[in-house]
Amino acid sequence: MSTSIYQQFTDYIKNETPVALATIIEGPGVGAKLLVARVDGVEKVIGSLGHPELDRVVARDTAGELEAGRTGVRHYGPEGQATPEDLIDTPTVVVFIESFSPAPxxxxxxxxxxxxxxxxxxxxxxxxxxxxxxxxxxxxxxxxxxxxxxxxxxxxxxxxxxxxxxxxxxxxxxxxxxxxxxxxxxxxxxxxxxxxxxxxxxxxxxxxxxxxxxxxxxxxxxxxxxxxxxxxxxxxxxxxxxxxxxxxxxxxxxxxxxxxxxxxxxxxxxxx
Amino acid sequence: MREILDDIDRWRSDGKKVAVARVVKIEGSGPRDPGAAMAVNEDGEVAGSVSGGCVEGAVVSEALAIIGENAPGRMVTFGYSDDEAFAVGLTCGGIIRLYIEQLDW
Incomplete structure (x- = not known):
């Protein structure tokens, strides 16, 4: 049995590994999760938001937010479109990215x-x-x-x-x-x-x-x-x-x- | 969310269903930043908070509804905007946007 995303997420937090959680909060695929952890300086990506290109773009952005220790909301197209022109006439996927840095x-x-x-x-x-x-x-x-x-x-x-x-x-x-x-x-x-x-x-x-x-x-x-x-x-x-x-x-x-x-x-x- | 993980673990090991509300956006003045989180179990027990006490009661009702209906996660907004379904306001005059979901992932 594979370990749930939540279990892996809490394990990372408890052993003070920097980790960020991306959740689709509005649009197609609401509730889907992508987890990005920085283990010994290398990024590890777990989970999926439902499309490989969306996963790739959100994992990249989530790693950036984690690096900066930021938490916030970002908008994408269902296939990872990120520029305003690409987002015209597509449903919007709203993603909440939350960074968990080790305690100061x-x-x-x-x-x-x-x-x-x-x-x-x-x-x-x-x-x-x-x-x-x-x-x-x-x-x-x-x-x-x-x-x-x-x-x-x-x-x-x-x-x-x-x-x-x-x-x-x-x-x-x-x-x-x-x-x-x-x-x-x-x-x-x-x-x-x-x-x-x-x-x-x-x-x-x-x-x-x-x-x-x-x-x-x-x-x-x-x-x-x-x-x-x-x-x-x-x-x-x-x-x-x-x-x-x-x-x-x-x-x-x-x-x-x-x-x-x-x-x-x-x-x-x-x-x- | 870090500070509520122990309570969540305890509830889950007791076999309770749990929903989590997270602040995703604050407009204007707000007491807690994005990321502030509150967990509610099926018995209505609460851990953590998402505001200065202004909206917690309404968040519990919404979380229990989501658990009861086995519904997918949804956004809930509290504040001054008049087209919102919720009458609960923030005394500070800000708008708080929350995402509430069952902890089933």
Missing amino acids: QLWIFGAVDFTAALGRVAKVLGYRVTVCDAREIFATKRRFPMADEVMVTWPTPMFEKRGSTLGPRDAVCILTHDPKFDVPAVQGALSTSVGYIGVMGSRKTHNKRLERLAEVGVNSPEQLSRLMSPIGLDLGGRTPEETAIAICAEIIARRTGHSATSLKNTDGAIHS
């Missing part, structure tokens, strides 16, 4: 109390959480049960090995306050295309850190503008949990490019 990553450097609170809030937001600290007695799964992964490591090897997996949707939070650790962590994070880099510390710690970063050559305006330091929005909170909310709120605001002020004090569309 949050790497937290420093196994401290703030780490546990930040990990919990990040899990609520759907992040895959990795906690890193070089000290074996602090970096334990028992102290951070919410983390998907706890790594006993220095920052540099971590970024060398896995920095290329970080992208604009991902975040790095450096909570160590320890120059031995946070300088290489900042250097490592800046060498990636990660969307958010936050570094914890008082204004005094921040200023000292800037000096140490300058000593290792991190001083260009482009580099420094990527550092959110001191980390977090100014909510006035004190506890690790309140601090975690201030950090996560800043991560969201940086991603959306919104102002992070109260809507009461702004105009215009709320969802844009």
Whole structure:
């Protein structure tokens, strides 16, 4: 017995394989499905929308949407016609293409109390959480049960090995306050295309850190503008949990490019 | 849809019929983006959501009708357009287009 498309779809999602689902939502063949998964960099196409040429064109477009992480509706002819001229006098096949990318990553450097609170809030937001600290007695799964992964490591090897997996949707939070650790962590994070880099510390710690970063050559305006330091929005909170909310709120605001002020004090569309 | 898969698996292993509603398009202001999904089983149990609570009740009725009639998937629109069969509106003034189908694939 062959495995159903739904079963294969959920298997891909559960093992964090990028996958997109194309469904005919209007027109001939409504309900038909095509699944495109990217397995080890190679696209795998499962299912059919009822015509080989339609399958070919939709699989191509679905792979593109998956690559970009986009979800949306596209229109075709029943035999895969895609240009407006070809679509005249044919019934329209409306296809909903939904991309499922693996969860965004949050790497937290420093196994401290703030780490546990930040990990919990990040899990609520759907992040895959990795906690890193070089000290074996602090970096334990028992102290951070919410983390998907706890790594006993220095920052540099971590970024060398896995920095290329970080992208604009991902975040790095450096909570160590320890120059031995946070300088290489900042250097490592800046060498990636990660969307958010936050570094914890008082204004005094921040200023000292800037000096140490300058000593290792991190001083260009482009580099420094990527550092959110001191980390977090100014909510006035004190506890690790309140601090975690201030950090996560800043991560969201940086991603959306919104102002992070109260809507009461702004105009215009709320969802844009 | 990711967040409702566990509930769907549980219902299906209990032998329940399931329908899934997915947001495919939002016009104007809308609380959830395309891809937001809600599952309904034959007993009317619900997982997930497709709006801020404005249309969920109507989506459950529509999903149960599709399960009951063993009907193919269909588009359902909620919002201000006056030729729509559904009187349920969105408080935010937007239009939400959903595709609802049985999970039989």
